[in-house]
Amino acid sequence: MSFRDRPRILVTGGTGFIGSHTVVDLVEQGFEPVLVDDLSNSERSVLDGLEAICGRRLELHEIDCRDRAALDRVLREAGPIAGVIHFAAAKAVGESQRRPLHYYSNNLGSLLTLVEAMIEHGVRDLVFSSSCTVYGQPGQLPVTEDTPLAEPASVYGATKQIGERILRDVVASGASLRVTLLRYFNPIGAHPSARIGELPLGDPQNLVPIILQSAAGLRGPIRIFGDDWNTPDGTCIRDYIHVLDLAAAHVKSLEWMARQAEGSLIEVFNVGTGRGRSVQEALDAFERATGRRVEREVGPRRPGDIEQIFAACEKAERTLGWKATRSIEEAMRDAWAWQEALGRR
Secondary structure (H helix, E strand, O other), rough: HHHHHHEEEEEEOOOOHHHHHHHHHHHOOOOOOEEEEOOOOOOOHHHHHHHHOOOOEEEEEEOOOOOHHHHHHHHHHHHEEEEEOOOOOOOOOHHHOOOOHHHHHHHHHHHHHHHHHHHHHOOOOEEEEEHHHOOOOOOOOEEOOOOOOOOOOOOHHHHHHHHHHHHHHHHHHOOOOOEEEEEEOOEEEOOOOOEEOOOOOOOOHHHHHHHHHOOOOOOOOOOEEEEOOOOOOOEEEEOOOHHHHHHHHHHHHHHHHHOOOOOOOOEEEOOOOOEEEHHHHHHHHHHHHHHOOOOOOEEEOOOOOOOOOOOOOOHHHHHHOOOOOOOOOHHHHHHHHHHHHHHHO
16 A cells, blocks of 8 residues: 555644654554644754654645635645644643733634634544643542543643533534544653654743753753642652653544544543653653753742643543553653754754
8 A cells, every 4th residue: 555545634733742753653553644734833854854754755734724725725635634633732831821812812713723624624533632731730630531620720721621612512513523632641752763852942841851951951950840839749740651652642543533433422531651750750760761960940830830630541541442651761761862863963
């Protein structure tokens, strides 16, 4: 079977951190990804890394997902599209508190436009990039898919809650859609080839890129946002998952939806490891994996952060046949190899 015969999957935000790794998994599992990205938080050079890994140049349409005419053109000209994975969104918790209008416009506007276009063009299957932030600060841990959604602690979390509600309402209206909501926990790591990885533009907001830059001498000590949280070592707890494991969950979701009977559906899955790690533990894991020392300093708590959260993932294993298999040390080692490769370019 040539790549032209493979089911074509539209991947919005396809040159981003999670999107690019999912593109690789799609190719490996026999799909043909069609990338859409406005390159507002990624670089065209990601295509070079994908080409090195996949063995050929992949198709990229440089558009904003809020541009309906452009999206219609892609869906019309890219050949029959079997499904969509929607990553395209602004995603930094801290930035969302400073730029709420941008987050609501970008994250919700792109979703509304995409779903309207999918319905018009007869594309049924959608995997939606959601987030554990929809749970807010949960009363019990680990969180399951049935854990009540709390008041979101950030504008970013609010956009994901509203996005899920939009999709539930559309499916309930009778639209011919099959939707999988994947609630991510904290993706880290990079492809083992060190050809693609997390490449935040500007000042990074997530922990691991900050660790990498600090260990590489590109910035000062790691600032820990509070050591007075109600956790064993006083620092926030998260569920850190290797980006390759996270990527695989998207492909498993597409395969699962394709096996379902005709008709509409919407289902939600947690995508994490099932184990919480504190910020201090994550830093320790990086040092064990790489042999690099990272300096640390404590600052005040950051607005929008929650104290601790980690996942129960049995539903994804039972229904999708998916489970995270890679360790935090493996993720840190792959992330550091990516940072070292960046330094040589």
